[in-house]
Amino acid sequence: METYSAYNVAVVLFAAFGSLFAGYGHAVIVSTVVEGLGRLNGLRLAAVIGVIGSAIQTGAVNQGMYLAARVITGVSVGQVFTAMPTYFSEVSPPHSRGLMAGAHGSFVNAGYALAAWVGFACFHASGSSFGWRFPNAVLLLFALCVLAGTFFIPESPRWLCARGRDQEALQILCKLHHDKNDPEDHFAHRELGLIKKQLDADQAAVLADGKWQLFSKETYRKRMILALMLIIGGQNVGVLVINNYNTLLYQSLGLSTSEALIVGAAYNTWAMIGNFVGAMVSDRLGRRKALLGGYIANVAMFTIATALIAKYAENSSKSYAAAALTFLFLYVTAYGGAIDPNQYTVCAEIFPSHLRSMGTGLAVSGLFLADTLWLQLASTAMATIGWKYYLVFLCLGVVHTIFLYFRLPETSGLALEEIDALFGKAAAGHIQDEELEKIAATHYDTKVHGSEGDAREVQA
Template identity: 30%
Template sequence: MGGQFADTGVATQDYHQFIDPNKKWWKNRRLVTLNLWIFLLLVTSTANGYDGSMMNGLQLLQQWESAFNYPTGSKLGLLGAIQNIGSLGSYPFAPYLCDGLGRKRTIFIGALIVVAGSIVQAASQNVNMFIGARFLVGFGLGFCTAGAPMLVSEIAYPSQRAPVSSVYNALWPGGAFVASWVTFGSFHIQNSWSWRIPSAIQGLPSLFQVLLVLLGPESPRWLMAKGRNQEALATLAYYHADGNERDPLVQFEYDEIKAALEAEQIQKQTGWLQLVKTPGNRRRLRILIPIAFFSQWSGNGLVSYYLNQVFDTIGITDPVEQLLINAFLHMWSLILAVLGGIFCDRFGRRPIFLTSTAGMLVFFTLQTICTSQYALHGNDAAGNAVVAMIFLFGAFYAIAWSPLITSYCLEILPFNLRAKGYTLFSFAVSASLVFNQYINPIAMKAIGWKYYIVYCAWIAFELVYVYFFLVETKNRTLEETSVLFDGDDNVAKLQQHALNKVDDGDAPPSPSNEKGSVEMLEKA
């Protein structure tokens, strides 16, 4: 960054100057502890990803099919979509819980609902009970997925924020991977436990969150927004500087957060209408809403939820073979998604998104061609090539659209609009999923492989849109990123605030209470 905000010409401090590049985080006990808390939050995405693969696997189980009278068409679409319908039901409440009760209490409430829903799902006696339980699971996950990624991005060590925030969504394939092997393992159970066990295991990650999440740190930004500045400073110091509130990095973070919050309050960036009132916020929405739909409307929904129907079009009908391919596909996606998240600050968001989308277009087009050749001519080689194309398409999808969409969304939103903006983003994701999950099986049944052509055209449109509208944000703090959207005026407000602090003697909470505040966190 060279000590400046890109494209603004306004000089400002860079947090990198306060970080020793030779200091290894795994040698710092408190950073290790912080990252363990973050890992507990990351499993939210694992729980979310588990569902799609579980439903894929259950459709391959004769015991599940017979228990629910072999659902097809709209009934199968409803079974796939109902969890996301449940998530949609929670979104009107999620931002108010996140901003009112705090991030971690919102996660606790959501996780508790998921556990209850998983128990009901595993105990289902008919298809309606199963559908109701899946709605309950989705409703709880809506709260978890609202609070967890925000808390990750707001408590992470500055130089680790982008990678760990990106790994959050990268673990979606991790949940899918676990579910694929669980359903594969239960395949040979010759009774209803073949599908009840995977249904019950879905609640396991949320159970850990119920037991532990309230013991972890709360967002310093949320604490400061509630006037609890001393607790915020103590949290930053405890996890980012071994408890030293005088540490330059802690002082920099504290001052920057405080200045940004005050600037947002001056601009009255709190209500829903603020999302469309300023040019910067409209620019944010022009990015957030499309990438939410792109993340689900890129042909990936066919593989995520209806892989068995894709296999049927190319003659792979053996359930064991289908389950194995499903399992290895998710392991492949998990590895590449994590790598895409880890290296997002090295290569930048735009290059990764562009490479990902271009690769998706190439290999989904080839998948369509190979599928058509099998359907029209019965070419076995073409059918086998489809499997290879699915893996290559999945690789390019995984490096950007799995890890980066959540972290990118959160980092371009200012604090006071982060919960509302992220809720709108999540609503768009769930709405696109509901549409996909309901329409895909109907369209696949009606026109078969020709349905793929629609996605080929759509991915081409995505590539053009990403090229013209995505903004690069690498190597910036959450507060610095806002400058790219709100312009120099926001920087001027931050600098004026810093000058006023010096003139008015307005300093952060006194480090004289350092020992007490750190001891408070240690006891917690």
């Protein structure tokens, strides 16, 4: 027993050290890959790594092989978590960026829901290797889907502009933002002008302030702190601990293993539905209202659920158990509908193009550090103090709510290049429409609409 405990302590210590080391390193590596290869090639690389890792997991013949494969798939997951919000934010028009970027959190929850139902199904085949090999094979299938999907979506126009490929960027912007009420694609041309103007300002800032401006400039430090508080806050309210230990939690409320698995799958499915609904109303409601409302409701529902779990621990009344489950579902409604679809959106959109991958990567690394901390503590904490462990998340939820109330600006409806103004930096994109038209016309590709006359008409 002492040897086992010592082994666990060593694992926790090395995991913590590894996470701290990888936190910054992961962000640097991922951002370098995404910036150097492009948004799409970065996703393709992540998908290929995921295919390799999940294939080895599925065919593992011993624990060492399986754990090594888990490391490989972990690299893939980390890269996707960084690349997806960055890509979504850069290809979305301002009026629907919440919907499109919020899709990241929505599909993450769709994955949780699918995993929960697959886990329930494979529970009945736990007597054979199929019970654990099949769930890993599902990972392989979806990694292949991600890889295939990258060949049907466009590259980020902002990344193309940063590489001097303006004509390709314009063609993509025209396709992405074409509207029957704007047959000449004036919106796309204006956006190209904004992007070019902002890139020029960003390049000048890099020359003046160096590559470490994310930490040396106050405007970027504010954004980095906000991004970390958003992403880490999403874990500090206890959602992952509940999700990963939901079977044990539901069993502690009197459910059988099979019943607990069904309720856990339903819980994740409900969270997925909430995510999709939240993403659809994000642009209409606004990021600030959604996140603050989500945190307040989340903390309130979790407070009541924790009190009911404490009452159940005293007398094992089924009425307390049923009420606790109800408020846990209300808790995840607030999280899935308001917090999850907006946290990744804000995290990606508050950084300028040249720092977006790095800033998002560091914030996502904070997510994995928080997950490592709470999950490593969970088994010991729940065995020793039980429901009181949830009080930690209640307190942290209050702290994050107060911070966001004073520090979170409203970013919905703004072009990415206009968000600088919210953090005390003059936005390079704040120029008159006439100037934007002139800038855009100089980059206008006559091949998009087919004649030089069209280009002259736009410039006029």
